[in-house]
Amino acid sequence: MQSEVKETLQLEELEQVARQVRRDIVRMVHGCQSGHPGGSLGCTDFFVALYFKVMNHNPAFNMDGVGEDLFFLSNGHISPVWYSVLARSGYFDVSELKTFRKLDSRLQGHPTTHEELPGVRIASGSLGQGLSVAIGAALTKKLNGDTGLVFTLHGDGELQEGQIWEAALFAPHNKVDNLISTIDVNGQQIDGPTDKVLALGNLRAKWEAFGWDVLEMNGNDLADVIRVLELAKAKTFKGRPIMILMQTNMGHGVDFMMGSHKWHGVAPNDAQLEQALAQLTCNQEDY
């Protein structure tokens, strides 16, 4: 009973963090009048769960990450959510979020190691490359006898890139079972719904056919995200890589941004920012 109360409180705390991260996202994108709010808002609960609950990681950043769990963002355009979560989990000062996409910033439009931003281990933006990179990091962990896990996130539209399927074939064949990948299934991409642009079909059947252990979760229900990520962790080192199909609403948390590809890469104006922030009240402080 005691632990259940603690769990409830923790969930409430995490939800406060998630609301603050969503405030950061819309303010960052508004501040430079560019960037990608839709996918960032949709994946906020996932990032908060990973960095504040699920992953064993050290904000005193070290590129090699020996003994830690590693995270790779393959769909680099949702950088606002990652930057906010990295800052709020202690990788760098939250005040740096205001430099997003501005000249001389470490917070480039798409994440990069080039400016040495703590928390980032590979550049991403050109889609389809992160799964291969994560597999490489997972192989090195195995060679080093390091029991840390490797997590990834991909967009569903990103699955249209061929390299993803090269990696999909490789990981089960080579028993890369220290890898937990997640796909943000929001059904949207720049030119419209994925079903219209290039339908992805039955993703569970596809990944299972490739030999992955497939899980599903509601990416906008923090409790479900934590539950499934913990379940995924329990399934590691059992001979198969793990793929989580995460259903999300693009733009989740801001009603007028929800469920539409139109907010994939568009910044809110002043009035829209105020409207969004009014829906995202929380007990924490803005940067």
Place this chain on the structure above:
Amino acid sequence: MKKYTYTESKDTRSGFGAGLVEAGRRNENVVALCADLVGSLKMGDFIKEFPERFVQVGIAEANMMGIAAGMTIGGKIPFTGTFANFSTGRVYDQIRQSIAYSDKNVKICASHAGLTLGEDGATHQILEDLGMMKMLPGMTVINPCDYNQTKAATIAIADHHGPVYLRFGRPVIPVFTPADQEFVIGKAWMVNEGTDVSIIATGHLVWEAIKAGEKLAEMGISAEIINIHTIKPLDEEAILKSVAKTGCVVSAEEHNRLGGLGDSIAQLLIRNTPVPMEYVAVNDTFGESGTPEQLMKKYGLDDEHIIKAVQTVMARKKTAAQ
């Protein structure tokens, strides 16, 4: 003039294979990846000695480049192996984003470069790879000239932190550099000193330049022959010093005239000492099927074409002096 002789001929790719296993012995972090061309890349000895440090990725070069980039996280030094065409053009964006821009310590090792791949034809005969790799910020680009130099280069790049493109080839050619050479990245090798013309060659063209130098000597022309094995960073000092003496240059490479070693030299000269220069290179065209010797002759990459280029450039130097 120093006389170069040889007692055996070998392929440069075998130099890579020998260097890889030696690098593996010296550093336990060296790992190798291959995209279904283990035999062609001569990776067999490495795999035999270090099976757990070898990754077979299958015919999936994009995935191989990404995996190699990821393997550096945690301290491995990955050497990727496939043909030059599939090591560059096919995976340019993967190299650009996941390796070069991300500053990953990956060694991209590319065999069967250029026309001397031979009978397989133009689909596989990449002549643009040096240019592509050269343009990536932070990328070191190396094109050794024989078995021994390739072996030494392979060992040397394991100790160099940062992305490297190492280019070698398929044909069996004379082994004329010393087995015990010290390979210094970015340092030109003075093959032969001379006073009338600087012949600056890389890769398989170095032996052609040596042959041309002997024939030119018989014609009374003193050619200085410099081997640039590291195309980037370029040994600017060695080139400018030679040019100050000879006043004209012939570059020689198994690559498109556009974007290769010649262009790097030309850019250096324009900024410092503009002098007459001629290119021995493929003249902006694709190759075709044929034996390596036939192709090198047809596309103007043999000793005879170097001699012609020397005569042309020396005539230009003479005209300019008048």
